[in-house]
Amino acid sequence: MIAHGGEATDSASAAAVRRALDGREYSADPAAPPTAPTRRWRLSERALRLSSVALTAAALALITGRAWLLALAAGPAVLLALGAPGSTRPTRLGAQAAVPVRRCFEGEPITARVELAFDGLAGWIDPGLAPGPGVELTGVEVSGPSVTFSFAARRWGRWTLGTADIDLHDLGGLARRTVRVELGEVDVYPLPAESGLSPVPARLPQRLGEHTARHPGEGFEFAGVHPYAWGERQRRIHWPSTTRRGAIQITSFAAERATDAVVLLDAFGDLRDPGTGRSTLDDSVRAAAGIARAYLRSHDRVGIVSVGGRLRWLQPGTSGGHLYRIIETVLEVRRDLGYHTPVIDHVPAPALPHGALVYAITPLADDRILDLLRDLAERGNPMVVVEIPTGEPRAEPEDEAAGYALRLWRLDRQALHFSLVERGIPVVSWDGTGELDLALAPLLRSPVRGRQR
Amino acid sequence: MNAAGSGREDDHEYAAPGRRRGASPHRAVLLLGVALVSAVADPTRLAGRGPAGWLCFAAAVVAAIWAAPAVARRPIVASARLGSRLVRHRNSAFAVGCTIVAGFSDPPVWLTALDAVLLSAYLLAVDAVAAGPVGVRQLRDRTAALAAPAAIAVVLLAARSPVHSGAVWGRIVAALALAAAAAAAGAALWIRQAAAAAASQPEGESRSGSARHR
16 A cells, blocks of 8 residues: 555656656756746636637527527536636735755755745646756645755756746636746756876975875885984884894885876867767766865865866865865856867966876867877876777778778777877776776876976 | 745645546546547437448547547647647647537437536546646536536526527527526625635735735
8 A cells, every 4th residue: 555655656746747847858958948928817728628618609509590509508608607716816926936955966856946925816836847958857846835846966067957937827727827937057066986096297296295206205105224324313223124234224215295186178079979878078077076086085286277168277276175166167168168279378377387297188089189288298297198988980880981981080099099198198098987996097007207308 | 925835734735636546537538528529429310321420420539539638738839830739729629629510410409418418527527637626626516516517407498498489589598598507606606705715814804914825
């Protein structure tokens, strides 16, 4: 019995969602909301149905001379008379939307509540919604004069929740009036890719941190032994070496430094994998968030530079809250898609510190990003390219020309990778599924080197 | 202006009713539609119309199966094309079509009564599915269930009453009976609503100052 009740509730909820969406399914690019409704009362479908039947029957009775046809008009006429609202119809109608939480991560629920305010009596509140592109309507509940819309955030970005058109029917259901409410915008943060590795450049800046440097210092990592010099601490004497060599030997430790990492986000275009339908821009931002989170956990400084139609940048910083600042910097990057090529020299020096490790996250599908990578490599910054694959073009097996074209395409990609590696830029690939650590692991074999000046 | 919710019992009156397990309102509406189209096709004369008559009857039943089920969608104009609008308002078109088909036949008295009752029942059932809580309340309310057949009976009696000067007087009398029945129903409802509103309003408050919601 309980299971049956739950099924009935789910079915009713799904029916309410279908009705509010007017049968539309979730789409990444939804249609625009309908034109703004009039603020006056107008006949409902019920009134139109009853009146058209009654008028047709009465007209036929007068035309054909068959008086009994008026009996067909009697039923609808009585139903119309019974539905007459009298003086109870609301004269004033207002609505106010409230969204308690306007920031969330992908997959998390969002709730919007619309409070209706009206005088008089109402018979039915019928909500409709044209949702925004990155959110999916999962529930509609009408409770008293308030309507609650439940959403699930599907894609990162700064989205509008949608436009709600709420129909208020009078007591008899013969007339309705629509009030339109804009639910406002929400910030949907990307889910960072799972990553815990933080490869470091060969040269680390002079700042205390958690990465082991190659030169001696005051860290915890054992670096070797050396003969005692006047003034060194006696508690660092390495007794096994001292005994073997017959002279006092002192343990030396490696220095521990923090690094600067800058994520270069390629927003020149958003490509869809023809096989999986994944968006390269979606995966790029998730990878950027994953890399930034991994370095911030190591107390490194992380910045971001987004290149697309518009140049966005954020100076490297640290602390947990900096991850949200990084994400908010690129949250509207979808709107930047354009044909303008930004000049990387316009990025202020603090945004791209000298020696900072640069992660270029790109599908390598635009020549402009290659020019930018060349410029950055000439600056001397150590750099890693994280390629977000766009997927191979489809080729029919029986189409010989398509097979040759596919082979040329693969050779072109191999040549592109070779040209980058030859410049000293390692290329790793992450397809948006699985852990990012698996893609970054080869970078741990040796520190990432930039161009030697 | 009201901004606060009313009591819990009243809260869900604005909401569209959920579908109860075991109930199949769409099937009931479909059966009523098929019965209605069968009645207005005048089955008493169907045998004498030959194969063409049977073919038309079968086409009408198929059209009823398509058009009769209630369309419970929000009143949004997705397209201005006539075909799209016809699909959207097929319940109304079906009821009007049945009325027109009935208007060009001359059935026996019992069949005229059956046509009128089936048409009213069909409209009530469609309202119960498509018109939200308003339609459900109307279906459960005895007033509509009694007033509609009573009005039909009064109008049929007036239409069939033997009056002088031929059919003209018959139509006038039937039209007056129809107007009287509708006015009586409306007056009864008006009185009932006014009494309910007065009873639900607290003493010492004006109507415009504290509106209530049902």
